[in-house]
Amino acid sequence: MKKTVLSLISIIPVFFSNFAFGLQFEIIDKQGKVLFLQDLSKIENTDVGAITFKALHQAQASGVIKDFNADESGVASIENISNDLEVLSDDEMRAWGWCFSIDQRIPETLPAKTKLTGQEKKLIWFYGFAHYIHGEWVSQCESHPKLAFYKTI
Numbered sequence: 001m002k003k004t005v006l007s008l009i010s011i012i013p014v015f016f017s018n019f020a021f022g023l024q025f026e027i028i029d030k031q032g033k034v035l036f037l038q039d040l041s042k043i044e045n046t047d048v049g050a051i052t053f054k055a056l057h058q059a060q061a062s063g064v065i066k067d068f069n070a071d072e073s074g075v076a077s078i079e080n081i082s083n084d085l086e087v088l089s090d091d092e093m094r095a096w097g098w099c100f101s102i103d104q105r106i107p108e109t110l111p112a113k114t115k116l117t118g119q120e121k122k123l124i125w126f127y128g129f130a131h132y133i134h135g136e137w138v139s140q141c142e143s144h145p146k147l148a149f150y151k152t153i
Contacts, residue, residue, distance in 0.1 A: 023120055025055045027065075029081055030096075030127035036064050048100060048123065049073060049112035072112045074098070081127055092133045099128035099141035106141045 023043045027036040036059045043051055049072030056078070059065040069076040075098035076082055084096040099106060100114075101124050107114050116123075130140040 023051070023116070024122045025051070026122065026124045027059075027078060028124060028126040029079070035079060043116050043118055043120070045118070046116050047072070047112055048102070048107075048114040048116065049110070051116065051123065052100070052111055052125065070098075074111055075125060078125070086129070091135065092131075094129040094131055096127065096129045098125055099143070100125045101141075108140070 023040045025036075025038050025040050026034060029035050036055075038055060038058070040051065040055065052075065053070060053072050056065065056068050056070055056075075060068065065079060067080060068078045069082070070078070078098065081098075083098075086094040086096060088094065100111060101122075102114070102116075102120050103122055126143050128141040128143045131138050131142060
């Protein structure tokens, strides 16, 4: 019995080290509507930019998304929802654009510089804004109220 338990314990790390976990990839528009949702597998040793570019091409090929402008460094537009500037007053504005979160956290790195380990569960792209007020950027990637549970890391 002891020998069997030790044998099982010795093979468990080998099994899990070779297993690539799946990742749920989601795109949410500026109203909070899901445009695209897909479960991806084998995402270890890549970055957010590469996996996003691949997923967008797959979505376009399948007809789910008709139009996008993106590369591995970022997303400029999806379905004609593109970067925009909203001037609120002489000293306040919002710069709108596509942001991403990984497991409910918003990294402060570009997609191509954000490495994925294979342990992540959910990658979401959403339309958010950076807030500029009184000569200072006070926030980045604030999201639609339906998505307000994300935290910047």
